[in-house]
Amino acid sequence: MKIVLPALGSVAAIALFAFSTTYQSAVAVERPAYDETFEQLELFADVLARVRSQYVVEVDDSELIEDAMNGMLQSLDPHSSYINPEAFREMRMNTKGEYGGLGMEVTMEDGFVKVISPIDDTPAKRAGIKAGDYITEIEGKSLIGATLSEAVGQMRGKPGEPINITVIREGEDPLYIDIVREVIKRQTVKHEMKDGIGYIRIAQFNEKAADGLKDSIAALQKESGGRLPGLVLDLRGNPGGLLTQSVEVSSVFLNGGEVVSTRGRRSDDVNVYNAEKGQMAKDVPLIVLVDGASASASEIVAGAVQDKGRGLILGMTTFGKGSVQDVIPLRGGRDGALKITTQRYYTPNGRSIQSSGIVPDLTISAIPDDGEEHKRFSEASLPNAIENEDTAEEMADEVDVVDLKIDYPPEGFEISDDYQLQQAIALLKSGTYAEKLAAARG
Structure with missing residues (x-):
């Protein structure tokens, strides 16, 4: 089963997650024939033995070895990690769309937990947690020195139990936020008619996403009396799946x-994934909303729609999570699992969006221009992020948002009124959609 996410270990969800992952059964592993590797392993065993016998306090061997494995894997890229047995059980449960926790996708950066995206209709979202926030303390205790798994473990708990977290946000004083844990039941797909235009929101690409989308389109078609005059597909803040x-x-x-296609390091390691024929929403004018927290599976959909000329992409440049991970159960999952990056994925036109993201046809901000320079938080911002091989020489680690030609909401516009959605609906109702689409596709 293929997944696409920020994931536990390097990018984790509090109670669980989403970015590109493939489950594999155990396979034979070719072991190195050269002596130097085994000498290094002997050195590791010697270091471990000395820590056990001479460190100032007693240590837990299993914790040391797990941390060592994660250190090795996370030095490769942000998404490779060791998943311990408990976390692996939760991961398999959470792809089904229900779990306990606070409801946000997180990663580790500079020793702190950094929020990738809060999840719709969860305690984190309702508490005002935002993408890019740093969580520095839990119940007044610093997270400095804690691993991501340890931090996530501290934030988990029984539904109904409160937790206090300290949040650092750019340009603001520290925020001390009380959140009550609850079982997270994601309503994966929502729909409604907005000013005569169909609107569908997909929060995550779990097992219910496609069926929910089809049910929503059928309901909207019925409500509109037949053919939809236009459709907005909202993938903002959708971290993948x-x-x-x-x-x-x-x-x-x-x-x-x-x-989409996926390619590994060998020339023959290529997989191509094709759409089924007989699209349900044929000829319905389509606008896909994306933002900086739209990642992985969201970027696959946006990239396919864009490359095929099927619709317009509107919003801000996406996160740029363009790599695929294999999740390999160890001893059937009894010893947890190895999650390791094995491939990059590419849009139909052969574009790798790793670190660079999908650039919208219409770049429109959700918030007014404050006149300040802002750095784009993206895959490229994460430690040890894999470069985009197509543009590695041209790309900086971060992209200046001010370098883009952005349409900002007018002064005094209320963010809650959703400028991006308003602009999408206005375009679909204006009669200029076909002209804009033709211009965007050259």
Whole structure:
């Protein structure tokens, strides 16, 4: 089963997660034949033995070894990690769309937990947690020195139990936020008619996403009396999920053809995923909303729609999570699992969006221009992020948002009124959609 996410260990969700991952059964591993590697392993064993016998306090061998494995894997890239047995059980449960916790996707950066995205209709979202926030303390105790798994473990607890977290946000004093834990039941897909235009929000690409989208389109078509005059697909803040679901969602809008391909380091390590024929929303004018927290599976859908000329992409440049991880159970999961990056994924036109993201056809901000320079928080911001091999020489680690030509909300505009959505609906109702789409596709 393919997944697409920020994930536990290097990018984790509090109670769980989402960015590109493939489950694999155990396979034979070719062991190195050279002596130097075994000498290094002997050195590791010697160091471990000396720590056990001479360190100032007694240590836990299993914790030391788990931390060592994670140190090795996370030095490769932000998404490779060791998943302990308990976390692996939770991961398998959470792809089904229900789990306990606070409800946000997180990673570790500079010794602090950094929020990738809060999840819709969860305690974190309702408490005002934002993408880019740093969580520095839990119950007044610093997280400096804690691993991501340890921090996530501290934030977990029984539903109904309160927790206090300290949040650092750019340009503001520290925030001390009380949140009550609860069981997270994601309503994966929502829909409604907005000013005569169909609106569908997909919060995550779990097992319910494609079916929920199809049900929503059918309901909107019925409500509109037949054919929809236009549709807005909202993928903002969607951190990803199952790769298979991104292909099924794309099939709703594409009449066959390639949706995405994945390529590994060997020339023959290529997989192509095609849409099914007979799209459900044929000829319905489509606008896809994205932002900096739209990642992985969201970027697959946006990239396919863009490359196929099926609709307009509106919003801000996406996160740029363009790599695929294999999740390999160890001893059937009894010893946890290894999550390791094995491939990059590419849009139908062969674009790798790793670190660079999907650039919208219409770059429109959700918040007014404050006149300040802001750095884009993206995959490239994460420690040891894999470079985009197509643009490695041209890309900086971070992209200046001010370098983009952005349409900002007018002065005094209320953020809650959703400028991006308003602009999408206005475009679909204006009669200029076809002209804009033709211009965007050259």
